Amino acid sequence: MDYKRIKDQNKEHDAVHDDIETSRGKPLSGSANSMVMLGGNSSVQSKWKRKSAVTLALTVLTSSQAILIVWSKRAGKYEYSVTTANFLVEALKCALSLAALTRIWRNEGVTEDNRLSTSWDEVNVYPIPAALYLIKNLLQYYIFAYVDAPGYQILKNLNIISTGILYRIILKKQLSEIQWAAFILLCAGCTTAQLNSNSDRVLQTPFQGWVMAIVMALLSGFAGVYTEAIIKKRPSRNINVQNFWLYVFGMAFNAIAILVQDFDAVMNKGFFHGYSLVTVLMILNHALSGIAVSMVMKYADNIVKVYSTSVAMLLTAVLSVFLFGFHLSLAFFLGSTVVSVAVYLHSIGKLQR
Amino acid sequence: MDYKRIKDQNKEHDAVHDDIETSRGKPLSGSANSMVMLGGNSSVQSKWKRKSAVTLALTVLTSSQAILIVWSKRAGKYEYSVTTANFLVEALKCALSLAALTRIWRNEGVTEDNRLSTSWDEVNVYPIPAALYLIKNLLQYYIFAYVDAPGYQILKNLNIISTGILYRIILKKQLSEIQWAAFILLCAGCTTAQLNSNSDRVLQTPFQGWVMAIVMALLSGFAGVYTEAIIKKRPSRNINVQNFWLYVFGMAFNAIAILVQDFDAVMNKGFFHGYSLVTVLMILNHALSGIAVSMVMKYADNIVKVYSTSVAMLLTAVLSVFLFGFHLSLAFFLGSTVVSVAVYLHSIGKLQR
Known part of the structure; x- marks a missing residue:
């Protein structure tokens, strides 16, 4: 039961958490690059190894994110502005992307694929994910009129379904029948x-609450799927350049949020008022x-992203038993069993396609 | 939440419920026979139709069983002896089997397959399921020292897993990987x-409680699988004869239980003390x-039996919303979703074998 506390974030923490999602709309840097390189030299590394490494990194970072949230709650409330923290996350990602690019330019020289300059044709879609997340974050303030914070955490699982449906519709990628069943199981x-x-x-939850929750799930799912579409549209384009442009617009939209x-x-109190060590660690974690x-x-x-963050949620709960003495509920064990079977079925389903 | 009440039977009702399980160890009669024949003439009926009809009958009967339990609880407690009710269930099943046989003898004459007389070689295994259920029912009185009644209802789901494992080991039948995954999902x-x-x-639950729950699940699973082995060992033998012998031993073991x-x-109070209309309906339902x-x-x-009774449990809950104004919990919706996906995966898994 106590485990719930990790997820039952109040409005303020939700905002930080969602800002991570805002940041999720965009991508890559030096530190993450070296993380991927742990698996071996980038040129000889198989696609599978790279995919596993980034998935593992995401799982570990998402887990530690929830741990930081619990830690910050234990340490007491900090009255910092969530919008400034969001802006710094975007700025940090932007800086990390530039650092990675600088190293690449030094090693490989400036090429068509890694140059920062871009065309209107390439860059005009980049503001869309950031704009969608901004709308979603604004809606978030209104949904709490209909649903409480723990209820909102439950409704957020609709994101899993919306991501699956939009992934199918927008990216036109097939999931096998078994993989669809696995996706429903993941959500349940x-x-x-x-x-x-x-x-x-x-x-x-009243009807308006359901509508808003579904709209928010669709916005969040659409932003994620659209980001994938943007990034994959130019496979040879360096991911750091793609990230740089995504994050530039992320900074711009978050600057608007600060003003509003x-x-x-x-x-009155300054940009960094209320910041603490935990705040800084959270910003760092969200950027990575x-x-x-x-x-x-x-x-x-x-x-893969949805499976990775879902498994991270379960890992966090298990870690919290050791770190914070949380008790795991029977519902948690049952849910984990279902999620584990879902992961298994997803991989089995893939083989049989 | 209220739905729980259906399942949270107290000791007394559990005993009745388990007695049904005792009866489950054995088989067939006239009325059930005609139920199967609803699908068309027995000779032209496809195997599939017959299988569907008996499965549907089991689902409907199991659902109404739980409804009767709720009804009897609402009507107040009846102080009848559970052992006498169990005995009557066995006797009724025995009588129904004989009635069905009489009709068959009249229509088809007495053959090698439908004659009642039997050999020691055929009949010597028939007491085993009844004996296993008796041991399980006796153990049931001790497990309540370690687990409360609602907890016992939760632990009873271990039966699903034990049935699957023993089905594999004893009947040596294969389940596909997907069907195993579906079975775990059914339990969860x-x-x-x-x-x-x-x-x-x-x-x-203390260690002893877990051990007893596992032993009881194994006994129950073993009795079910062993009954299937007995019945299927002689496929041409009339099911009414097989049932008759199973039920004769069921009567004998329940007579021992009455004495003990x-x-x-x-x-002091008579065999039928405390009987009411609900009691009679429950005995009839348990027999069928x-x-x-x-x-x-x-x-x-x-x-198929496990899936059928599990789906019946969910049907009961939905029916109870209309009949008794129960409220369904979020957990119920999630569990039903998982069970539905399990049923789907079980059928998909079969096709791909």
Whole structure:
């Protein structure tokens, strides 16, 4: 039951968490690059190794993200502006992408694929994911009129289904019947693992709440799938350049959010008011997770991303037993079993296609 | 949450319920026979039609069984001896088998396959399922020292797993990888659907409780699989004869149970003390369910039986919303989703074998 606390973030933490999602819309850098290179030299590394490495990185980063959230809650509330933190996450990702590019230019020289300059034709779609996340984050403030925070955590699992459907429609990629069954199980299993004694309240969500939750799930799923489409459209284009442009627009949209939501607070108390060590670590983690998500989109896909972050959620709960003395619920064990079978079926389903 | 009530039977009702399981160890009669014949003339009926008909009958009977239990609880407690009710269920099944046989003898004459007389070689295995259920029912009185009634309902889902494993080992029948995955999902889904706010207590079950629950699941699974082995060993033998002998031993073992547990009550208050209309309906239902189980074992298998009774559990809950105004929990919806996917995967898995 206590495990719920990880997920039952209040509005403020949700915002930070979603900002990670904002960052998820975009991708890659030096540090993540070297993470991938752990598996061996990039040129001899098989595609499979690279895919596994980025997926593992995303899983580990997502797990530690939830751990940081619990830690920050234990340490007490920090009254920092969430919008400034979001902006810094985008700026950090942008800087890391540029650092990676600088190294690449030094080693390989500037080529058609890794040059930073771009055409209107290439760059005009890059603001779309950032804009979608901004709309979703704005909607988030309104949905709490209809659903409480734990209920919202439950409803967020609709993202899994929306990602699957939009992945099929927009990217036109096939999932086998078994893989679809596995995806439904992933959604049911994740939700089951998060059940607590108050979860039934979510069934009393009014119609408007359901509509908003579904719209938000579609926005989030669309942003993810659209990012994959953008990144994969030019397979030879260096991922750091693609990330750079995604993050530039991420910074721009978050700057707007600062002006709209936290202008007074930033003016009166300063940009960094309320920041602590945990805040800095969270920003660092969110930046690296965002880059890992981009890598997963480049070298794997949204489906892998969803499995990776779902497994991370379960890993976090198990880690929390040791770190914070949490108790795992029977629902958690059942949900984990269903998620494990889903992962197995997804891989089996792939082989039989 | 309220739905739990159906399953959270107290000791007394559990005993009745398990007695049904005792009866499940054995098989067939006139009324069930005519139920099967609804699908068309027995000679032209395809195997598939017969299999579907018995499976449907079992599902409907199991659902109404749970409804009767709720009804009897609402009507107040009846202080009848559970052992006498069990005995009557066996006797009724025996009588129904004989009635069916009489009709068959009249129509087809007495043949090698439908004659009642038997050899020691054929009949010597028939007492084994009844004996196993008796041991299991006796153990049931001790497990409540370690687990409460709702916890026991949760642990009973271990039967699903034990049936699958013993089905594989004893009947040496193969399940595909996907069907195994589906079976694990069935168990997880059924347990999820039964979750309520007190379910986590089951995790505190002491070691002895777990051992007893596992032993009971193995006994129950073994009895079911062994009954299937007995019935299928002689495919041409009339199911009514096989049932007759199974039920004769069922009567004998239940007579022992009356002597051991309720001798004083029966002597002082009479055999039928505390009986009501609901009691009579429950005995009738249990007898017909027992016969349906036998038919499923003859024409389908234990795996179909487990799916059928699991789906019945979910149907009952949905029916209870209309009949008793129960509220379905989020856990119930999630568990039902997982069970539905399991049923789908089981059928898909079969095709791909």
